Amino acid sequence: MNRRELIAALAAAAAPGGALAQDSTLRASAQAAWLYGLPLIEMATTRARALTGRGGMAGAINRFVHSRALAGPQSRAVTAPNNDTLYSSAWLDLTRGPVTLTIPPTGDRYISVAGMNFYTDNDFVLGTRTSGGGGGRFTIVGPGQAGSGPRVVRLSTPQGWLLARTLVDGPSDLAAVHAVQDGLGLTGSVAPPPPTFAARAAPAMDYFMSVAALLAANPPPATDGALFARIAALGLSADGRFDAARHDPAARAEIEAGVSAARAALQSVRPGPSSGGWSYPKSNLGDYGQDYVFRAGVALAGLAALPAAEAMYMNPVGDRGRMFSGDGPYVLKFPGNAQPPVDAFWSLTMYEATPEGQFFLVENPLGRYSIGDRTPGLARGADGSLEIWIARSDPGGARSANWLPAPASGPFTLSFRAYLPRPELLDGRYRLPAIVAG
Numbered sequence: 143m144n145r146r147e148l149i150a151a152l153a154a155a156a157a158p159g160g161a162l163a164q165d166s167t168l169r170a171s172a173q174a175a176w177l178y179g180l181p182l183i184e185m186a187t188t189r190a191r192a193l194t195g196r197g198g199m200a201g202a203i204n205r206f207v208h209s210r211a212l213a214g215p216q217s218r219a220v221t222a223p224n225n226d227t228l229y230s231s232a233w234l235d236l237t238r239g240p241v242t243l244t245i246p247p248t249g250d251r252y253i254s255v256a257g258m259n260f261y262t263d264n265d266f267v268l269g270t271r272t273s274g275g276g277g278g279r280f281t282i283v284g285p286g287q288a289g290s291g292p293r294v295v296r297l298s299t300p301q302g303w304l305l306a307r308t309l310v311d312g313p314s315d316l317a318a319v320h321a322v323q324d325g326l327g328l329t330g331s332v333a334p335p336p337p338t339f340a341a342r343a344a345p346a347m348d349y350f351m352s353v354a355a356l357l358a359a360n361p362p363p364a365t366d367g368a369l370f371a372r373i374a375a376l377g378l379s380a381d382g383r384f385d386a387a388r389h390d391p392a393a394r395a396e397i398e399a400g401v402s403a404a405r406a407a408l409q410s411v412r413p414g415p416s417s418g419g420w421s422y423p424k425s426n427l428g429d430y431g432q433d434y435v436f437r438a439g440v441a442l443a444g445l446a447a448l449p450a451a452e453a454m455y456m457n458p459v460g461d462r463g464r465m466f467s468g469d470g471p472y473v474l475k476f477p478g479n480a481q482p483p484v485d486a487f488w489s490l491t492m493y494e495a496t497p498e499g500q501f502f503l504v505e506n507p508l509g510r511y512s513i514g515d516r517t518p519g520l521a522r523g524a525d526g527s528l529e530i531w532i533a534r535s536d537p538g539g540a541r542s543a544n545w546l547p548a549p550a551s552g553p554f555t556l557s558f559r560a561y562l563p564r565p566e567l568l569d570g571r572y573r574l575p576a577i578v579a580g
Contacts, residue, residue, distance in 0.1 A: 167375060167396075168375045168376060168393060168396045168397060168400070169396045169397070169399050169400040169403070170375075170400060171372065171373040171374070171375040171376040171400065172346065172350075172373075172376055172396070172397040172398075172399075172400025172401055172404070173400040173401070173403045173404040173407070174369065174372060174373050174404075174434075175350065175353070175373045175376050175378050175400075176346070176349065176350075176400065176401045176404040176405075177404050177407065177408065177434055177435055177438045178353075178366075178369060178373075178434050178438070179349070179350070179352075179353035179356070179357075179378075180342060180408075180438040180441055180442065181260075181261055181262040181437055181438060181441040182260060182261065182353055182356040182357070182360070183339065183340065183341065183342050183349065183352060183353065183356070184262075184342065184441040184442065184445055185258075185260050185262065185303065185441075185445075186336070186339040186352070186356060187339070187341050187342070188219065188220060188303075188445060189233045189303070189336065190336075190338065190339070191219050192207070192219065192231060192233060193233065193335055193336075201231070201232070201233070202332055202335075203233055203234070203235045203332060203333040203334070203335065203336075204232065204233075204234060204235060204241050204328055204330050204331065204332055204333060205232060205328060205332065206230050206231065206232045206304075206306075206323075206326050206327065206328055207230070207231055207232070208228065208229070208230045208231075208320075208323040208324075208326075209228050209229045209230070209231075210228065210316070210320060210323075211228075211316075212225055212226075212228065212310060213225050213229075213503060213511070214503055214509075214511065215502065215503045215504055215505050215511075217502070217503060218502055220445055220446060221442070221443060221444060221445055221500040221501055221502070222443065222444050222491075222493060222500070222501040222502075222557060223502075223503065224307070224489070224491060224512075224559060225489070225491055225503065225511045225512040226309060226310065226487060226489050226512065226514065226516075226559070226561075227252075227307035227308055227309050227310060228307075228308050228310055228316075228319050228320075228323060229305060229306065229307060230305075230306035230308070230323050230326050231303070231304070231305055231306075232303075232304040232328055233301070233302075233303055233304075234257075234282065234297065234301060234302045234303065234304055235300065235301050235331075235333035235336075236282065236283065236284030236287065236297060236300050236301070236302075237284070237300045237301075237333065238330075238331035238333060239287065239330065239331060240281050240282055240283045240284070240287055240289055240330065241281075241282050241328050241329065241330030241331075242279055242280070242281055242282075242327075242328065242329045242330060243255070243268075243279070243280045243281075243282055243304070243326075243327070243328055244277070244278075244279050244280075244325070244326065244327040244328075244329075245268060245269065245273070245277045245278060245279075245280070245306075245325070245326060246277045246322055246325025246326065247275060247276050247277040247325075248269075248270070248275045248277065248308070248322055249275045250275060251270075251275070251308065251309055251319075251322065252269075252270050252307075252308070252309040252486040252487065252561060252562070253269040253270055253275075253306065253307065253308045253309070253322065254267055254268070254269040254270065254271070254306065254307050254448065254452055254453075255267070255268045255269050255304060255305070255306040255326075256268075256304070256305050256306075256307075256446070256448060256452075257282065257295060257297055257302060257303075257304055258302055258303045258304075258305065258446060259297055259298045259299040259302050259360070260299040260301050260302055260303075260356065260359075260360040261299065261360070261362070261363075261430075261437070262430070262437060262440070262441055262445065262446070263298070263428065263429050263430060264428045264429060264448060264449050264452075265295070265296060265297050265298050265302070266295040266296070266297075267448065267449065267452050268280060268295070269306075270486065270562065271451065271452055271562055273293075277325070278293060279291075279293060280293045280294070280295055281293065281294045281295070282295055282296075282297055282304075283295070283296050283297070284296075284297050284299070284300045285297075285298060285299065285300060285361075298363070299360035299361070300359065300360060301336075301359060301360055303446070304328075305446050306323075306326055308322050308323060309486070309487060309561075311516055312516070312518065336359075337355070339352040339355065339356065340352040342442075345398075346394070346397045346398050346400075346401045347386040347389075347394065347397075349401070350376070350378055350384050350386070350397075351384055351386060353378065353384070354378060354379075354382045354383060354384035355382060356382075357378075357379075357380060357381070357382040358381065358382025359382075361380065361381065361382075362380050365431075365432065366380065366432065367380065368432075369432070369434065376397065377389075407435065408435075408438060408439055408442060408499075409499065411435055411436060411438070411439030412439075413427075413439075413440070413443075413444075413455070413457055414427070416459055417570075417573055418573045418574065418575075418576055419458060419459050419574075419575075419576025419577060419578075420456045420457065420458055420459065420558070420573070420574050420576070421456065421457045421458075421459065421464070422454070422456055422570070423447075423450050423454055423455055423456070424436060425450065427440065427447055427448075427449060427450055427455070428447050428448055428449035428450070428452075429449055442498070442499055442500065443499055443500060443501065450563070450568060451563075451568070452561070452562070453559055453560065453561045453562075453563070454559070454560045454563045454567060454568070455557055455558070455559055456557070456558040456559075456560070456574060457555065457556070457557055457558070458555070458556055458558075458576075458577045459576075460555065460577075462553065464555050465495055465553040465554065465555050466532075466548070466553065466554050466555065466556075467553055468579075469533065469534045469535070469548075470531075470532050470533030470534060470535075470537070470548060470579075470580065471531050471532060471533035471537040471541070471579075471580035472531075472532040472533065472577050472578065472579055472580055473529055473530065473531055473532070473577070473578060473579075473580040474490065474529070474530040474532065474574075474575060474576075474577045475527065475528070475529045475530075475575055476527060476528045476529075476575060477525070477527050477575075478522075478523065478525035478526030478527045479525075479526075480572075480575070481515070481526075481528075482515075482558075482560055482567065482572070482574070483563065483564040483566050483567050483572050484515075484560045484561060484562055484563055484564060484567070485561075485562035485563075485564060486561035486562035487514060487515055487516060487561050488514055488515050488558070488559060488560045488561070489512045489513065489514030489515070489558070489559050490512060490513050490514065490530060490546065490556055490557070490558050490559075491503075491511060491512040491556060491557050491558075491559065492504070492506075492511060492512065492532070492546055492547065492548060492549075492554060492556055493554060493555050493556065493557065494549045494552060494553075494554055495552070495553045495554060495555055501555060501557070504549045504554075506547035506548075506549075507536070507547060508545065508547055510545075510546065510547060512546070513530050513544065513546050519543055520543060520544050521540060521543040521544055528544070529541070529544055530544050530546055531544050531545050531546065531580060532545075532546050532548055532556070532577065533545065533547070533548060533580075534547070534548045534549065534550055534551075537580065541580075556577075558574060
């Protein structure tokens with residue numbers, strides 16, 4: 143791809159509202175279609191890993207499997223895992239009818255159970271914020287299905303992902319959280335395992351054949367009709383038709399060029415507006431509408447992100463975009479009267495960055511992957527202020543107690559999570575202090 147084509151690709155990604163290129167050529171159609179299909183592909187890939195046991199959570203369709211230990215460096219099934227909650231995961235198939243979800247009483251303990259359609263939108267989030275801490279039984283229905291009872295929730299695609307997060311207050315709390323997990327239940331038909339689909343690195347023809355099959359299994363909303371009109375040159379239809387044989391070698395070369403442009407455009411996606419050294423989530427995080435480029439970027443770097451009312455994810459501005467490359471130390475200081483305003487909890491998590499733009503926890507001397515409002519042993523100032531020291535090596539002295547270790551080498555980034563953010567954080571009246579050189 144030449145410089146002019148790259149600039150055009152980046153401009154398409156940066157267009158207002160995440161609009162895709164309007165050019166109807168085969169190359170532009172392939173670019174738009176690859177980005178549109180990426181969330182479907184990432185969902186299918188993550189589902190396959192879970193059902194076959196890669197990532198340590200083998201299971202069956204319409205059945206929960208539980209992670210019994212907090213995420214660590216071995217946790218590679220989902221990008222950017224948190225280190226605050228235990229996950230419980232169930233892959234849904236509602237083609238044989240609704241399923242019944244049971245959530246146990248959790249009292250004041252934070253829990254969320256997010257129901258994501260196959261396009262990665264959160265169709266519903268149950269738990270502390272919405273249905274309360276008393277638990278209950280809920281009927282999950284699919285498109286066109288009827289449900290009875292006062293607690294019916296709907297998934298907008300026949301297949302989807304149910305992901306529960308239960309707060310853990312340290313290692314001594316694990317047994318109590320395991321009891322909560324054991325109270326989570328799903329009853330309904332056990333569907334057969336799904337077929338295998340191509341991954342995002344697959345050749346274009348294989349990729350689009352898989353996207354077509356996923357479209358057929360999970361029809362897109364009618365509001366995506368304009369997208370399919372724009373990609374008509376590619377021949378990928380909303381009802382899941384794609385004829386690879388119609389494209390001769392010259393056409394396939396154009397398609398591959400469009401895919402390359404899509405990959406380049408994806409690297410330019412930003413999570414949201416920046417202010418004071420942090421980027422803040424866009425208002426449509428977790429419910430993307432027609433913001434296809436943003437949706438694709440989140441599917442790659444933060445699959446299963448919750449909507450802002452449930453959790454806000456803030457990323458720092460480093461010396462290389464979102465990335466830091468220096469050794470540190472860096473410091474994040476919260477004044478005593480300016481602690482993050484949340485009704486659940488907050489944490490700052492360290493990640494190493496992969497060349498593909500995914501983020502994972504990394505081994506360090508302390509076995510500490512995050513610092514938050516529940517981290518034991520942190521040193522605070524006399525006025526209640528808190529300094530978090532970020533460095534590749536121990537910053538020494540009084541700083542050691544508040545050290546968040548960075549990877550020994552390579553780029554790294556951080557994610558600040560605020561669960562159940564209060565209005566002043568949601569509307570921007572409160573801003574995080576910048577991370578600065580120490």
